Amino acid sequence: MITFDTLISADELAAAQKSGAPLMVLDCSFELTDPQAGQRAYDSGHLPGARYVHLDQVLSTTKTGRNGRHPLPSRETFAAAMAALGLDADTQVVAYDNAGGMYAARLWWMLRWAGHPAVAVLDGGIAAWKAAGHALSQDAPGAPAPGSFRLKPSLVTTVSYDEVQANIDSAERLVLDARAPDRFRGENETMDPIGGHIPGARNRLFKDNLGADGRFKPAAQLRREFDAITEGRPAAQLVNQCGSGVTACHNLLAMEVAGLRGAALYPGSWSEWSAQPGAPIATGAA
Structure with a gap:
């Protein structure tokens, strides 16, 4: 199992993709003033094999007017969402975005909140990936097989x-x-x-x-x-x-x-x- 738990460089991620080890890459691109901008950015070009995770739809829950603009979902709801994306207990997760990591870090923290230690943020995001000479893709990956991930004691x-x-x-x-x-x-x-x-x-x-x-x-x-x-x-x-x-x-x-x-x-x-x-x-x- 790959064990990156804070940051991963573009070249390290490219090597991990070639290694065949369990790996999940998640695109967290977003704009607070345009909630659909992240999906559009993903559609125009993303890391090969990456899936898109929406801040409002996956990394937040319903607002009540008193619980903030991006209230956390329950740990159980979030864990189920990650399992639905194909996450297993031994999967290394890499999160990235197009905004210096400001949204990817939310997913990084939430996976640790759910007890998953093998999660890292792509240092420099999609810009660093392109600067390192790695290709983007417009292909959407097929529906994932449900993963076996279950909640573990929180790490945060x-x-x-x-x-x-x-x-x-x-x-x-x-x-x-x-x-x-x-x-x-x-x-x-x-x-x-x-x-x-x-x-x-x-x-x-x-x-x-x-x-x-x-x-x-x-x-x-x-x-x-x-x-x-x-x-x-x-x-x-x-x-x-x-x-x-x-x-x-x-x-x-x-x-x-x-x-x-x-x-x-x-x-x-x-x-x-x-x-x-x-x-x-x-x-x-x-």
């Missing part, structure tokens, strides 16, 4: 709205917000009705995990940058959030690459937090 940690609210006073954990700095400050909010951030949170824009080439920065550099923001706190004392629980997973992936394993996700994130009556809200840079 989540926290609820109530836990994050209680933490404001205790400050036992530090919240890292993956949104753009202007949204963190409460300016130019376009996705959610209310701008601002969770009191006590610090800002770590997920895009800062990437270098100029669109790939993740080296592990040592990521570690230095996270330690500078968190003042060296261990991962177990960190909670990651964003607008809707998607790009926070990018920070969680970067932290894993940096050796900071075990940080939690607040899945509802700002879109859930700001929808709760009386939720405390801070604005400004701190």
Whole structure:
């Protein structure tokens, strides 16, 4: 069994495809402002053998107005969806997208949430695949045979709205917000009705995990940058959030690459937090 559990390069993925080992490649391309753009991008050209996974339809569940913009499905529902795609317990999964990994990281985190350790994100996404000289395909793979995947103990940690609210006073954990700095400050909010951030949170824009080439920065550099923001706190004392629980997973992936394993996700994130009556809200840079 191949065992990539954070990132995989384009050449490593190409070699894995040739090896004949159990492998599933999933295209997670998406645009928040155009939910069908990812499917169109997939149809125009994707990695050979890849299947498309839609953020709203597979990686999220029904919105209630209080549970955020991309609420998690149940673990059981998600596991069944992955088995329907052909996932077996010994399958190496590789997720990619056309947006620097911001959507692929959500699938990476969710598979770990379901107890599947052999999942990695294609470093640099479809752009890196093409830059390495590998071909794309417009062929849609046939219907998969159902896989045998079943839930296992979760490999990740989540926290609820109530836990994050209680933490404001205790400050036992530090919240890292993956949104753009202007949204963190409460300016130019376009996705959610209310701008601002969770009191006590610090800002770590997920895009800062990437270098100029669109790939993740080296592990040592990521570690230095996270330690500078968190003042060296261990991962177990960190909670990651964003607008809707998607790009926070990018920070969680970067932290894993940096050796900071075990940080939690607040899945509802700002879109859930700001929808709760009386939720405390801070604005400004701190």
